[in-house]
Amino acid sequence: MNVEEGGITVDVPEARDGASEGTGGGVFFNPTQELNRDVTVATLRAYREREPRTATYLDAMAASGIRGVRAAAEGYDATCADVDADAVDLAERNLAANGLDGEAVHRDVNALLYDEGPFDVVDLDPYGTPIPFADAAFANGRNLVCVTATDTAPLCGAHLASGIRKYGAVPRNTDYHPEMGLRTLISALVRTAARYDKAARPILSHVSRHYARTYLELESGARAADDAVEELGYVDNCEDCLWREPTAGLIADPVDACPVCGGERVLTAGPLWLGPVADAEFARAVRDRVTDDMGEAKRARKLLATVARELDTPTHYDQHRLYKEWSEPAIGMEAFVERLRAAGHEASRAHYRGTAVKSSASIPEMREAVLGDGA
Numbered sequence: 001m002n003v004e005e006g007g008i009t010v011d012v013p014e015a016r017d018g019a020s021e022g023t024g025g026g027v028f029f030n031p032t033q034e035l036n037r038d039v040t041v042a043t044l045r046a047y048r049e050r051e052p053r054t055a056t057y058l059d060a061m062a063a064s065g066i067r068g069v070r071a072a073a074e075g076y077d078a079t080c081a082d083v084d085a086d087a088v089d090l091a092e093r094n095l096a097a098n099g100l101d102g103e104a105v106h107r108d109v110n111a112l113l114y115d116e117g118p119f120d121v122v123d124l125d126p127y128g129t130p131i132p133f134a135d136a137a138f139a140n141g142r143n144l145v146c147v148t149a150t151d152t153a154p155l156c157g158a159h160l161a162s163g164i165r166k167y168g169a170v171p172r173n174t175d176y177h178p179e180m181g182l183r184t185l186i187s188a189l190v191r192t193a194a195r196y197d198k199a200a201r202p203i204l205s206h207v208s209r210h211y212a213r214t215y216l217e218l219e220s221g222a223r224a225a226d227d228a229v230e231e232l233g234y235v236d237n238c239e240d241c242l243w244r245e246p247t248a249g250l251i252a253d254p255v256d257a258c259p260v261c262g263g264e265r266v267l268t269a270g271p272l273w274l275g276p277v278a279d280a281e282f283a284r285a286v287r288d289r290v291t292d293d294m295g296e297a298k299r300a301r302k303l304l305a306t307v308a309r310e311l312d313t314p315t316h317y318d319q320h321r322l323y324k325e326w327s328e329p330a331i332g333m334e335a336f337v338e339r340l341r342a343a344g345h346e347a348s349r350a351h352y353r354g355t356a357v358k359s360s361a362s363i364p365e366m367r368e369a370v371l372g373d374g375a
């Protein structure tokens with residue numbers, strides 16, 4: 001069937017009853033990832049203005065080739081790679097049907113990157129974890145590595161052993177589990193890039209619909225890589241009173257008991273990326289390059305506006321959980337954030353969910369600011 005997306009038309013396989021991404025044979029197309037692809041295209045537009053020499057784009061897991069076709073429509077020299085011959089044929093037909101230059105190749109992407117790299121932009125959008133492709137991407141990426149991870153349960157600590165194996169970190173299943181997953185992913189990618197004396201810094205990231213997506217700008221040099229690694233660390237989290245504290249460094253020093261409530265149910269997670277997950281100015285530039293021909297334009301603009309305003313604090317709070325702890329009925333999110341700001345605290349909504357809030361205030365300070373009871 002034909003699908004129109006972002007001003008181009010591609011032929012994609014019809015969904016089979018009971019089929020899901022990554023299962024069974026045939027080429028897979030995921031319509032629910034249109035937001036991801038729309039944001040990707042807007043990012044490619046904004047990044048070319050940031051780095052005008054950026055020209056080559058690798059769609060590492062092409063499937064129907066829709067990512068590569070949309071990149072080619074933006075003027076990128078696109079290569080669509082896949083290990084499935086049917087996927088390669090389909091991507092090639094979709095490039096030709098839209099009158100676009102580009103190449104579809106039947107190759108394992110790791111081998112392709114080492115044989116034909118470097119590519120200015122490498123886009124990893126696999127089913128599940130991207131880690132098997134990360135070394136080749138960072139070794140042979142020049143400017144930007146774009147990464148999607150759909151294995152959110154291991155990333156956020158719900159499947160702890162799997163998260164430890166795949167990402168070389170200890171993620172924890174907390175109230176801020178979407179952010180835990182994103183910071184676990186970025187940590188693993190930053191450490192991978194550092195092995196090749198490259199700094200990988202996220203200039204845009206978001207978590208949406210059971211996946212995490214991050215765009216990492218590369219800078220070569222051992223010193224730059226060391227500086228990026230210095231933004232890794234650990235977070236201690238009390239499950240009783242919700243206290244949490246980030247600590248920079250690769251040597252964990254977990255506390256024995258919560259310094260606020262004295263409870264012993266303290267989880268330590270890491271190494272996590274503790275730095276900003278986005279560059280606010282770049283996020284605004286990406287938002288400005290979302291166009292009305294994108295099917296998810298409204299959602300993309302709202303998402304990017306929230307990301308641009310989001311504080312850089314390493315964790316967020318769930319407002320409903322806070323009010324549950326306080327045994328009080330919750331007020332509206334905008335009013336909640338405004339009360340925090342009026343009390344002199346930095347505060348913002350966070351894009352991870354509708355009730356997510358970031359603030360420089362401690363939990364007692366937040367309670368005082370929004371309830372005013374001095375408790």
